Amino acid sequence: MTSIDLSRHLRHGDTVMWGQSHAEPRTLIRNLVEQRSEFGRIRIFVGIGLSGQLLPEHADHFDFIGYGAGGTTRALANAGVLDILPVHYSRLPHLIRSGALRIDVLLLQVSPPDVQGLYSLGMAREYLVEALANARVVIGEVHPDAPWTFGGPYLTRDDFGLLIDSDSPQPSDKPMSLSPIDEAIGRHVASLVDDGATLQTGIGAIPDAALAQLRDRRDLGIHTGSIGDGLVALHDEGVITNSRKSINAGLSVAGVLMGGAAVRRFAHLNPALELRGTEYTHAPEILAQIRQLVALNSAVEVDLTGQINSESAGGRYVGAVGGIIDFLRAAGFSEGGVPIVALPSTAGARSRIVPRLTSPVSVARAESCVIVTEYGIADLRGLTLNQRIPRMISIAHPDHREAIEREFHVSRLSL
Template sequence: MLTDSLPDLTPYLRGGDTVMWGQATAEPLTLTRALVAQRAHFGCLDLFLGIDLSGTIRTEHTDHFRFMSYCGAGGNRALAKAGLLDIIPAPYSLLLRELARAGMGIDVVLVQVAEADEDGMHSLGLANDLLIAAIEQARVVIAEVNPNVPRTYGERRLRPDEIDAFVPAAFAPLETASSVPSPQEERIAEHVASLVEDGATLQVGLGGVAEATLRRLTDRKDLGIHSGIVGDALVDLAESGALTNARKGRNTGRSVAGILMGTKRLYAYANRNPDIQLRGTDETHGAEALSSIERFVAINSAIEVDLTGQANSEVANGDYIGAVGGAPDFLRAAHRSRGGIPVIALRSTAGERSRIVASLSGPASTARCDAGVIVTENGIADLRGCSLTERMRRMIAIAAPQHREQLECRSQLMGNSP
């Protein structure tokens, strides 16, 4: 429960503004709750939403808000299901650029920052990410200053004269608990870990497979991290001695991420720790930055993958629950990287349904030309350089056994048609 009184935001916002804030664990709760409470005073605002962990924004707030986002994660799922969320299906590296090109630049940014450092500057705490570009665009930057936010090393610190209003806060930042992997996820992680050699630089997401994979890599040497999001498993890898970032070729000796999404353990590790650096999306997802990393292993997920390798990571059962996200950026980079491996890892079934399918039930978030190595609990299908016929054979081999016969029949009907 927040004890701080809500600040008055009315002097800073105008009707028609586009507003965004730090997503996920970096949400400035005092400011977002003030925005909701005072929404009738602003006319209509466009809100650009990232991952929502707090549930602050709800469907009834459409009386004064319009919602857009790149994802259906967390609380966004209810907005999407109600038909209230306008999705921007752009690769993460181009997200704000595409938004600005469409005439929807960011006018107001709400940020959660650490207390001022010895130079009087404010760390952006738990996220640099999209905030770096948004702050450059914005007319107004409002900062919630929280002594519980870690003082992290990042691409950007804010000078006091760059902040239009300061608001005090003293609550614990949002946390995301580590996932407990299922037996299927443990088997997937075992397969994925077998692909990772000493000296590899990893991009991983969150969830059971990511957690279980990183736990299996503590016997490796000189691993690196370059990822959009990192969780508590990074701390385990660092404490094991496996994570040194010594062979990255870029940001040598430093783990790089856009957002910290974990618990107090991760936040304490990152506080005043130069070994982990938070950067904006040009660095975490940009083609120029990623192209300089050797042995880049990109580990992403999907809702379903078809027999030719194209993946749907956005829609399940007609509901928008995922995102295009950074997968296109990371998978293409891993393809180009010398010794790189582009991985999509997923369970072979969801309930009784196969997630290896003849035809996608949703959009092709990742094109088949970007497909690399597909991993399920049943094995590894390396599709790189394979013809359509060979791709289908390999994909059927990693599907759930009870679905293979039907997929084989479908593949014969499809032939090798382009």
Template sequence: MTPADSTGAEPDLARYIRPHDMVVWGQASAEPRTLTGLLLAQRARIGRLRCFVGIPAESALTLETSDGLDIHSYCGSGTNAALHAAGRLDVVPVHYSALPRLLTDGPLRADVVLVQVSPPDGTGRHSLGLADDYFSAALDTARVVIAEINDQVPFTPGARTLGTGDWTAAIRTSRTPGRLPAGRVTEQTRAVARRVAGLIQDGATLQFGIGALPEAVLGELGDRRDLGIHSGILNDTAMRLIEEGTVTGARKSADRGIAVAGLLSGTEPLFRAAHRNPRVRLHATAYTHDPEVLAASHQLAAVNSAIEVDLTGQVNAETAGGRYVGAVGGAVDFLRGAARSPGGLPIVALPSTARGRSRIVARLDGPVSTPRSEPLIVVTEHGVADLRGLSVAARVERMLAIADPAHRPGLEAAAEAIPAAA
């Protein structure tokens, strides 16, 4: 299989993919966009398909190319939100650590995996390059694996490697991987980031999610020493901290001297810096989100964002205004790990308001993504509410103190209706 046969025709994916197959591919920068573009262009000829997708980054899958597909995802990020709002995408509310099992056993088991890999090394092995992550488990169980060998994908240490015997067919391409640049950082976001950064000490091991706030937190840590990284994702800002010597991993409990992640997602400088970089290692979700590994990490600071948090510490990270825009994701996995880590910090951070509305609320407008039974430290630009080990009444008091002052009177009135045994 090549990008085009001798007549200039596109490769015929119908040779490998059957109607009603579940097709899975890497998310964000790891999406094999030539293959997904071909799949979507040929979807009418192949027949109705099921797909499981993750975070989009310049994805070939859009509202215009999604008809005729039954699409599933764990998240509503980016363009997934529009797909969900249009009734084209079903969200599976699941912890990130459960995703590998979901795709290898059960109703969402992958029949076909489309995978983007690097050029081969001297032994003929190709690196997964930009993501080992959750989808790679399905490489062992899928009926068909089709590879896109992209000469702009880095050969990343630690990432699983594949040889020609590991796929059914392959194409060769040369294109910049999908980019996921940092979001716009407002002064409010920066103020929250400074509060979070003030909690993080030299030598801490960092976990962070995707978005403007986690990147802003990283941007405030330039004066720290010997930070480590064990995270689901590695982005441009984190790579800059590695190159500047702020992140050395010298005090990590495991993988000392190495930044561990499941996914690289950002822009070209990140992709170039990761190539054969001994200070970076990719691992599958089974390792990055392993509860025992996280609990043993030195001072694991888990920094996760939220859409809203109620006065008792329940977190909604999934929906806003009735639209699915987030995910359950790996927050609970990492918050639990940080809570068990010696000196760990299970942090949920968010600006106190959005569009004039309080994000500290008396009652959640969406689902409970993280229950209040999890030990949490909630941070806004107005302060830090450490809820670990507190009663309901004490939690309410601390949450009121970090709400926007303009909204506190209304929240205080609503709090009177919350019984101490709520």
């Protein structure tokens, strides 16, 4: 296993960042953890965790900060050692550029170089693009299985303060298991997607269930934060052509790849795919140009007036503000667009359609989304507050509807 001395590149008080999910530079992370007592105290900015290499006990020398608590990062949040930066995804590049979120050291997983000696950022661009332009030092980990992807920027060996070969395998494929509830929600969501639509999807079972129902559509396009197995399958079947996109026609645009070997094979040297930075994928001025934008996102809970919580459950931080408003607002303004929030009607014995939110309002009711559960669709666009209440109750679990309505009216001081 590769052992690298990172001490000459890191200083006490530094903030370190790396790619999330499948873009994690696992060899570098392992060495950082093993050598953490040598750096003094440093801060780690984390995204969606996949490898689980960061543990709560590493808070002995690390301060953890993140925009959310996705994947294995949730263990840090549950242990109370993750400090949340509640920010719209579209704002992250500005925070890095302005120095409000200072990034001193950037760890990158990169692809092997092409014939011109250029390294691709491989599985992710996202906020890494801005960090690359502002970090004091960039340390690269060349992974033989990382795809060479288009979208830039591309790096030469001279751009790295240190460049190593990875000794860590890429994560193995884990097929998504869809429940009957996921499939029912997916069917409802699919009914809202017309031929020629441009899709943005979040991650998880519900987006995959919806995508599986779109095999009979034609000429769909992609402009999204992440691309995974579900979108790649639609590419392979000819459903996604990007031919009708109002911008980037012929191209799938995303920020990060989240998937196994099939996703990497699809992405490698594919000129029909561009990975771009968050300043492009989530930018209001870019999204405003997309017609028929269908944005599919999830939530922890939604109240009867359409307020959405995508962050906390039971007093624990489990999600993020993320890009939900960036895409829902854009889809709401898009000609022919549909802003969708989909979620199961219950979590265990608890209803996720609630009289009042139990945690912060991540999305205000003024955004007027289309809410979907396994029991149907509540299109809140153009509805008054009083009109929304019966629509939302109709998509709650039948066992909870009466109690939800009763509690709402008993506690109702004002809408």
